[in-house]
Amino acid sequence: MLRIQIITIIASLAFLFLVFRMVVKGRLREEYSIIWLLFTGILVVFSFWEKGLLLVSNLFGIYLPANLVFTISIFIALVYLLHLSVVASKLQKQNKLLAQEMALMKIEMEKMKKEIKIK
Amino acid sequence: MMNILIIIPCFNEQASLPRLISDLENLKLPEKYNVSVCVVNDCSTDDTQQVAKNLDVILIDLPVNLGIGGAVQSGLKYALLHDYDLAVQMDGDGQHPPAELQKMVACYEETGASLVIGSRFIVKEGFQSSFLRRLGITYFHWLNKFFTGKSIYDSTSGFRLFDKKAIKLGARYYPDDYPEPESLVFFSKAGLAIKETPVIMVHRSGGQSSIRSFTSFYYCVKVTLAMFFSFIRKS
Numbered sequence: 273m274l275r276i277q278i279i280t281i282i283a284s285l286a287f288l289f290l291v292f293r294m295v296v297k298g299r300l301r302e303e304y305s306i307i308w309l310l311f312t313g314i315l316v317v318f319s320f321w322e323k324g325l326l327l328v329s330n331l332f333g334i335y336l337p338a339n340l341v342f343t344i345s346i347f348i349a350l351v352y353l354l355h356l357s358v359v360a361s362k363l364q365k366q367n368k369l370l371a372q373e374m375a376l377m378k379i380e381m382e383k384m385k386k387e388i389k390i391k
Numbered sequence: 392m393m394n395i396l397i398i399i400p401c402f403n404e405q406a407s408l409p410r411l412i413s414d415l416e417n418l419k420l421p422e423k424y425n426v427s428v429c430v431v432n433d434c435s436t437d438d439t440q441q442v443a444k445n446l447d448v449i450l451i452d453l454p455v456n457l458g459i460g461g462a463v464q465s466g467l468k469y470a471l472l473h474d475y476d477l478a479v480q481m482d483g484d485g486q487h488p489p490a491e492l493q494k495m496v497a498c499y500e501e502t503g504a505s506l507v508i509g510s511r512f513i514v515k516e517g518f519q520s521s522f523l524r525r526l527g528i529t530y531f532h533w534l535n536k537f538f539t540g541k542s543i544y545d546s547t548s549g550f551r552l553f554d555k556k557a558i559k560l561g562a563r564y565y566p567d568d569y570p571e572p573e574s575l576v577f578f579s580k581a582g583l584a585i586k587e588t589p590v591i592m593v594h595r596s597g598g599q600s601s602i603r604s605f606t607s608f609y610y611c612v613k614v615t616l617a618m619f620f621s622f623i624r625k626s
Contacts, residue, residue: 368457368567372465375451376472
């Protein structure tokens with residue numbers, strides 16, 4: 273077994289464990305963990321199955337397997353960043369709505385308080 | 392009887408707010424109008440909250456800073472909730488003299504438009520702002536003409552009157568930051584009649600404009616994009 277292979281196996285397994293633990297502890301929501309689990313899983317598979325990378329590279333017509341790894345991982349990172357921006361936009365929208373509702377409710381509450389005092 | 396809600400979005404306006412409110416209290420509008428003033432404190436870091444509490448106004452106290460659009464929208468939501476006939480957005484810094492409100496209301500009565508904009512540019516009097524800012528405003532004028540087909544000169548003006556239809560639409564959707572030009576595209580797509588009336592504006596008596604020079608480029612890009620997307624979005 274190559275030294276680099278041992279390093280990737282350890283690194284990807286450690287990463288997989290980290291994602292697992294975060295989901296278990298409730299620090300990462302399941303819906304966001306899916307993508308991480310999926311790609312860490314792929315990473316683990318390819319770090320064990322050395323020939324697989326070469327095979328897939330040949331399939332895509334890519335000369336160096338390393339280029340395949342870079343291309344795919346950069347692409348996935350980009351897509352995931354876009355997804356996070358969408359999530360942030362959604363959160364901002366909900367946050368705004370909540371703040372407004374709360375401020376409006378506070379007015380009604382003050383009004384009620386005064387009415388109760390009068391009675 | 393017509394109920395008007397004056398919405399004053401405030402971010403750190405403790406200096407100018409008391410005078411503005413007392414000016415508004417002394418305002419003379421035709422008999423049938425019943426004016427209420429609503430201050431929206433957009434999570435100010437100064438004493439705006441306390442100052443407003445001591446005044447005889449409806450205070451919408453936002454727990455987080457939402458930006459001018461979110462603040463105005465809160466006021467529109469309040470107006471919708473309490474069934475106001477008209478709402479007027481007015482800056483908290485004293486840039487929009489309350490006396491000019493009469494012109495806006497007169498324009499509304501005359502034209503029945505859903506949205507009346509107080510404009511600095513139809514008649515050139517009073518405070519005209521700097522060259523660069525005027526350049527930007529000219530750009531937005533053309534952009535607006537392109538997107539809405541209407542000639543609106545002061546599309547960045549934050550002095551505007553909403554009727555019931557506009558209140559309802561604005562309460563549902565209003566852009567967050569730099570909302571003025573974009574909302575025009577939105578309102579005009581929804582088929583609302585938009586009219587402009589000349590008003591006199593004065594130099595800011597305190598606080599700082601939400602549009603500062605180093606962010607003005609970002610402002611242009613953001614607003615252009617927002618107007619474009621508002622234009623192609625299905626309403």
